[in-house]
Amino acid sequence: MKNDQNLRWWQRGVIYQIYPRSFKDTTGNGIGDLAGIIEKLDYLNDGTPASLGIDAIWLSPIYPSPMADFGYDVADYCAIHPLFGDLATFDRLITEAHRRGIKIILDYVPNHTSDQHPWFIESRRSLDNPKRDWYIWRDPGPEGGPPNNWGSAFGGPAWTWDETTGQYYLHQFLKEQPELNWRNPEVRAAMMDVLRFWLERGVDGFRMDVVGLLIKDAELRDNPPNPDADPNLPPNDIFGRQLHVYNQDQDEVHEIIRDFRQLLDEYGNRCGIGELWFELPRWIRYYGENNDGLHLPFNFRLMALPWQAQAIHRSVDELEAALPAFAWPNYVLGNHDSPRLASRLGGQAQARVAAMMLLTLRGTPTLYYGDELGLENGVIPPEKIQDPLGINLGAERTRDVGRTPMQWDASPNAGFSRAKPWLPVSNDYAMRNVAAQSADPTSILNLYRRLLWYRRGSPALYGGSYHSLDSNDDCFVYLRVAGDERRLIALNFADDQRQVSIPGENAGQIVISTSLDRQESISPSGFELRPHEGVIVEL
Numbered sequence: 001m002k003n004d005q006n007l008r009w010w011q012r013g014v015i016y017q018i019y020p021r022s023f024k025d026t027t028g029n030g031i032g033d034l035a036g037i038i039e040k041l042d043y044l045n046d047g048t049p050a051s052l053g054i055d056a057i058w059l060s061p062i063y064p065s066p067m068a069d070f071g072y073d074v075a076d077y078c079a080i081h082p083l084f085g086d087l088a089t090f091d092r093l094i095t096e097a098h099r100r101g102i103k104i105i106l107d108y109v110p111n112h113t114s115d116q117h118p119w120f121i122e123s124r125r126s127l128d129n130p131k132r133d134w135y136i137w138r139d140p141g142p143e144g145g146p147p148n149n150w151g152s153a154f155g156g157p158a159w160t161w162d163e164t165t166g167q168y169y170l171h172q173f174l175k176e177q178p179e180l181n182w183r184n185p186e187v188r189a190a191m192m193d194v195l196r197f198w199l200e201r202g203v204d205g206f207r208m209d210v211v212g213l214l215i216k217d218a219e220l221r222d223n224p225p226n227p228d229a230d231p232n233l234p235p236n237d238i239f240g241r242q243l244h245v246y247n248q249d250q251d252e253v254h255e256i257i258r259d260f261r262q263l264l265d266e267y268g269n270r271c272g273i274g275e276l277w278f279e280l281p282r283w284i285r286y287y288g289e290n291n292d293g294l295h296l297p298f299n300f301r302l303m304a305l306p307w308q309a310q311a312i313h314r315s316v317d318e319l320e321a322a323l324p325a326f327a328w329p330n331y332v333l334g335n336h337d338s339p340r341l342a343s344r345l346g347g348q349a350q351a352r353v354a355a356m357m358l359l360t361l362r363g364t365p366t367l368y369y370g371d372e373l374g375l376e377n378g379v380i381p382p383e384k385i386q387d388p389l390g391i392n393l394g395a396e397r398t399r400d401v402g403r404t405p406m407q408w409d410a411s412p413n414a415g416f417s418r419a420k421p422w423l424p425v426s427n428d429y430a431m432r433n434v435a436a437q438s439a440d441p442t443s444i445l446n447l448y449r450r451l452l453w454y455r456r457g458s459p460a461l462y463g464g465s466y467h468s469l470d471s472n473d474d475c476f477v478y479l480r481v482a483g484d485e486r487r488l489i490a491l492n493f494a495d496d497q498r499q500v501s502i503p504g505e506n507a508g509q510i511v512i513s514t515s516l517d518r519q520e521s522i523s524p525s526g527f528e529l530r531p532h533e534g535v536i537v538e539l
Contacts, residue, residue, distance in 0.1 A: 151238025
């Protein structure tokens with residue numbers, strides 16, 4: 001175990017993702033903005049247990065953008081979209097967040113730009129334009145079509161024909177998101193300057209979008225078919241039918257990531273986080289062989305598993321066993337690309353169990369805005385879908401369901417905006433909102449507050465070791481230990497009561513139950529967990 005005095009903020013703390021469009025609107029246009037985030041900073045952490053108690057905010061993209069993919073199509077990396085404010089507002093956000101001890105993490109989108117970015121506008125002017133090689137252009141394939149068989153994650157081929165210059169350009173997302181050529185040293189230098197621009201403004205770290213895609217196979221070879229692909233995929237889902245051997249996770253990408261890390265280290269206590277979905281042996285490489293990679297390659301493994309105690313238990317143990325000694329673990333259960341946590345788990349009871357697990361496992365947790373209210377998937381009529389994934393690949397694929405406005409109170413539009421919100425507010429907003437849950441001592445919001453503040457004061461939880469314990473198939477039980485401080489976490493995934501025993505341990509005291517209605521002494525010979533209950537026990 002690391003000495004807790006030596007832990008960095010990104011090791012001790014909890015990250016909270018904000019989708020800025022959906023957090024708080026102060027201008028009356030139905031879209032959230034930076035001033036709205038500033039307004040709600042005290043809700044996030046005012047230094048007292050009446051606030052949520054998070055330590056860092058990760059902001060989804062706020063750059064100028066045509067919004068084809070809601071900011072992940074960047075038209076200017078060094079400015080703020082007027083919808084959200086301006087650089088002066090951003091500077092005020094940094095100042096106000098730092099005054100409260102809250103770090104700011106920006107979304108960095110290095111794989112692709114908007115087709116409206118000045119670099120791409122130049123690149124597509126002519127074959128000999130100085131910016132031509134800043135993007136990935138190729139002649140047609142031998143049969144006159146795209147250069148290879150790669151598919152776009154948003155449907156159709158990953159190549160779009162450009163009439164002006166008679167070549168195709170690569171985009172593994174929308175055609176409005178052409179991919180940068182990271183084999184070009186000028187691109188690397190320009191994108192490193194983007195990081196410097198924000199670091200100089202006081203940004204504390206970056207979440208790096210699809211960072212494993214930056215380098216593609218030098219020969220752009222065809223991907224092989226995926227024999228396990230879902231046979232019911234839409235006809236235009238080429239991406240889903242392939243094994244992604246040549247379009248991502250190339251060995252050369254680690255040189256770029258080392259450069260990112262070196263730059264972050266030059267600025268001191270900054271953090272590099274990467275969006276990565278690879279299998280465990282490949283994923284771990286993104287920490288770097290010599291602790292010279294990402295500080296936190298995002299760990300989404302639990303999101304892809306069935307919500308069963310033993311499946312989760314195995315995944316956590318496998319991760320702990322595989323991590324190098326220098327690597328710091330992290331866990332994610334929700335984000336802007338996924339259905340809401342409470343909906344995925346089938347209801348509010350297991351959402352509480354998930355909260356306790358996320359905030360007591362070893363490593364850095366990342367929360368998604370609204371999960372602390374138990375928000376469920378929004379209901380988005382097909383004609384109101386905004387997400388290009390849902391538009392192109394079917395309504396059941398839309399990510400809009402997890403991006404609905406934050407629910408602050410029971411006033412019209414849930415207190416999010418004076419105007420009609422860009423996405424519909426959930427139907428339950430009159431009861432499921434911050435004001436109502438703050439007044440309910442046993443609400444899921446107050447559970448999150450209690451867990452976050454308890455974690456902050458417990459070296460065993462924010463920095464201690466992890467030891468899993470044998471238990472019945474429906475329970476996940478583990479110890480967190482720092483010096484003489486020992487905490488037992490027991491989580492019941494079943495809808496029936498279960499018995500838990502902890503042989504060899506002393507008697508203990510339940511200090512938090514997921515129902516917030518239980519504090520009692522327990523015997524190591526056995527104690528009962530109620531249906532869908534988790535507890536923290538001080539031993």
